[in-house]
Amino acid sequence: MTVDGRLARGERTRTAVLDAAVSLASESGLDGLSLGHLADSLGVSKSGIFAHWRSKEALQLATIDRAVAQWQELIIAPALRAPRGVRRIHALHEARIDFYATRVLPGGCFFGTTEFEFNARPGAVHDRLATVLADWTAFLERLVREAVELGELPAEVDVALLAYEIDSFGIAAAMRSRLFDPESTYRHARRSVLDRLRGLSPDPTLLPEGPS
Amino acid sequence: MTVDGRLARGERTRTAVLDAAVSLASESGLDGLSLGHLADSLGVSKSGIFAHWRSKEALQLATIDRAVAQWQELIIAPALRAPRGVRRIHALHEARIDFYATRVLPGGCFFGTTEFEFNARPGAVHDRLATVLADWTAFLERLVREAVELGELPAEVDVALLAYEIDSFGIAAAMRSRLFDPESTYRHARRSVLDRLRGLSPDPTLLPEGPS
């Protein structure tokens, strides 16, 4: 397998551009993300960036995919290292709040910003975001279902409802933390999920008492 | 008290413009709200609109105030007609979900869209939105505190935390309902608050069993 250095260089550039695009879009949205700003923030020319994607929409879609990869790496992967069941659900939520609290992205949450931005605008970007949200929801529900199957949550639990609740606490944290007192926002976001899981679980000792 | 008809007419025009601005901004954000689009959607000239506000930022701030008035009228006022306590909290949340479900605004939620849009952008708009969110939070907490004082919620309840949770379920509904299945989203949003209140209240019969 020979590696074409020209393609490799392009791939590196492409990834670097998309990382910057995710950051910028978390602040200004996918629409506010302009080729000029993106180029300036990377110290390259506008056309040098544009050459990699055939249109702005293609760039937006690629940016979404990159954000998904980042989410997978920084939130989902760490959670999957926790044991199945309520601890994994808790680890996922904690990783998410940490992601917001450590300000990985200047805008806080790429998906919160862009999903609100495009929820009323038809088009390919809307559809891609809808798919991403559906996948994320299915993943959350899978984690909840696993906890039920392990007996760490009662069988009567409404899986989809609990997944909705947990995600809600995360979304609200992303939204409020930049407008409101971040510390109490994060404390509430962590507390709400912890209380919910401990309140439901037949064995609350699986989880810490206080927000870790 | 003599009313100057010229001023009255100006006020009427201004209100009509701001109503359209709230609708447009709920779809495209306060930044995407352009004077040209706004003028077109009202059948007037761009400068005819611009004359009423000295800058786009002034228009954005006025639009926020108008959205607050609309929220006050359609969500807060109806809730205040319910008796104090958990029933009022429930009525508030139901009015909110109804507001989303009946598609009063094409974008779903003005505040969800704009608060995510501006949470990472310093400036007057950010600050105004922060104040609005703080007022809304204080109002929600007041309703929860009243329920505690009435004995309809246990004294140990963390008022700020419960207010956070209730608002989270509303925010998530606004965000998900346009990308995902609206029916299940609204059902989850209603269920989550109802279950939470009934679970906490010493007298669950105050609230209906199923989503109304």
Place this chain on the structure above:
DNA sequence: GATAAATAAATACGACCGGTCGGTTTTATT
């Protein structure tokens, strides 16, 4: 009916937008 204030329209400006193009540099293959 005259007058002054308020409102609306017309027009234009500079900045920036996404997008195009021809040409240069870097890199791999032959």
Place this chain on the structure above:
DNA sequence: AATAAAACCGACCGGTCGTATTTATTTATC
């Protein structure tokens, strides 16, 4: 060493943005 391909650049296009100025049209009050 020659050729081809990919990456990258600078200049430029038409269009739209917010903004400003200037002119015309309502409308209330004297």
